[in-house]
């Protein structure tokens with residue numbers, strides 16, 4: 001008799017790797033996150049350990065030096081990292097999207113050039129669509145590239161909100177290469193722009209790329225978000241994602257494909273932060289007493305815990321389902337949108353409920369929930385806001401159920 005496998009069941013390999021990551025989070029991230037968050041400092045020593053653990057190459061094939069694991073396993077890892085601190089998953093996430101783009105669309109030469117160094121974390125990748133005047137409306141980008149007589153593409157324009165914008169060595173950059181294209185998405189191309197990690201002013205072959213000081217943010221500290229100014233930056237034709245012949249004009253389609261896995265990734269971050277908020281609430285509510293008993297013994301508090309735990313579980317199931325469909329090669333656009341929408345809202349909900357359970361102490365920087373309260377809203381925005389997810393879900397629903 002066939003027995004269905006529960007969605008949350010892990011293979012032995014998944015158990016081993018998530019237990020390893022959980023231990024790393026408990027020992028290295030949770031005790032140190034407060035310091036890096038308060039100082040808004042890049043968590044260099046933690047990132048170095050992540051390199052040693054191979055966490056920058058989780059999904060990169062073994063032939064390029066990575067672990068060759070699937071999206072489902074990666075999702076489980078991201079949940080664990082985000083349970084520790086979503087900024088740590090932020091250091092990996094755009095890198096994961098960049099490696100996905102290379103694996104799916106890159107030429108053999110591009111894969112050989114970049115993936116081995118990406119697998120070790122020697123170079124990290126950023127992913128850049130947004131500009132000062134747009135985020136949701138990607139087809140409205142203004143950054144553009146024009147081919148010069150020497151064959152190189154000259155890129156001009158300003159990008160915004162680039163996670164890992166300073167410390168990355170590669171930026172997967174969406175630009176317009178045909179300003180007249182109608183619809184505009186047909187005139188967009190993805191360039192792999194190389195830069196010097198940590199340099200605000202690039203020089204030599206990478207001259208023309210400036211990284212202004214990092215944007216000051218409410219939360220999601222430690223990992224930098226920056227603007228990028230391309231002013232006469234010259235990109236060689238071999239850095240058009242997929243090669244010049246196949247890649248020019250394909251950038252929008254490539255980036256939207258990558259956003260689909262990016263959404264599963266953000267959903268996993270929502271599960272992780274919701275899980276942590278629940279853990280903190282379970283602990284605090286059994287320690288804190290009011291009216292002669294632990295607050296966990298008041299039904300109103302138990303109801304909050306019940307709603308939080310239910311949201312965490314539902315978010316996890318949606319996220320794993322979207323990841324598993326993608327791994328099985330099936331359509332997962334609708335499911336990725338649902339997972340992202342539900343899990344990011346669950347993250348915000350659980351953090352707020354946990355914050356309320358902490359009473360006045362939740363407002364103090366001495367308590368971890370204060371950081372989570374500032375971090376959680378990012379997940380409602382990145383990789384498409386909740387409004388945009390609903391638009392994606394609605395559109396896909398109508399496509400699948402056309403009468």
Ligand SMILES: Cc1cc2nc3c(=O)[nH]c(=O)nc-3n(C[C@H](O)[C@H](O)[C@H](O)COP(=O)(O)OP(=O)(O)OC[C@H]3O[C@@H](n4cnc5c(N)ncnc54)[C@H](O)[C@@H]3O)c2cc1C
Pocket residue numbers: 094127128129130133134135136137160161162163164217220225378381382383384385386387388
């Ligand atoms: C910390 C941080 C890190 C980020 N990292 C990156 C990164 O690495 N790379 C990158 O490219 N971008 C990144 N972003 C940008 C992010 O993807 C955008 O902020 C997001 O897509 C929203 O775009 P916007 O801010 O321009 O808002 P807008 O698009 O201006 O939207 C404003 C509001 O209008 C709503 N809205 C927009 N259009 C519609 C519509 N048609 N119908 C209904 N409502 C609508 C939105 O939901 C939102 O509520 C990051 C942002 C932040 C805050």
